[in-house]
Amino acid sequence: MSYNLRMDEKTHIRTVIAGNVKKYRKLRQLTQEALAEAADVSNTYIANIECGQTWISDKTLEKIATALHVDAYLLFIPEKDSTDSDVIRKRQKMIEFLKARENELNTYVSDFFSETFEKIFEE
Incomplete structure (x- = not known):
C-alpha cells in the first residue's frame, strides 16, 4: 500500500526530524562534524537536515540514528509544544x-x- 504525503505533511515531518536530530546530537554532545563522521555523511548534509532543507533517505536515517544511539523511530516523534x-x-x-x-x-x-x-x- 502506498501513501502519498501532501507537501505540508512532508514539510512537517522534515521539520520534526530536523529538530530531533539536532536535539539528540546536542544531548550526545556531538558537533555536526562529529555526527557526520560517525554517520558517514558530509557536514553539509547534517546541517541541511537540521535546517529542514533536505529530505533524508531511510538508509541515512538509520545511519544517523545509530550514530546518535537512538532508535530511528524516535526521530519522527514531535516534541510537545513548549509554547503552551x-x-x-x-x-x-x-x-x-x-x-x-x-x-x-x-x-x-x-x-x-x-x-x-x-x-x-x-x-
Whole structure:
C-alpha cells in the first residue's frame, strides 16, 4: 500500500526530524562534524537536515540514528509544544515558588545532611 504525503505533511515531518536530530546530537554532545563522521555523511548534509532543507533517505536515517544511539523511530516523534501558555504559566509559578523559598530549602537540605552524617558517624 502506498501513501502519498501532501507537501505540508512532508514539510512537517522534515521539520520534526530536523529538530530531533539536532536535539539528540546536542544531548550526545556531538558537533555536526562529529555526527557526520560517525554517520558517514558530509557536514553539509547534517546541517541541511537540521535546517529542514533536505529530505533524508531511510538508509541515512538509520545511519544517523545509530550514530546518535537512538532508535530511528524516535526521530519522527514531535516534541510537545513548549509554547503552551498553561505549561509556561505553571513552570513560571514553580520557579517563583522555589526562588521564594530558596533559603528555607537550603537550610532544610543542610540540616538534613548534617543530621544524616551525625547518625552515620555515631554508629
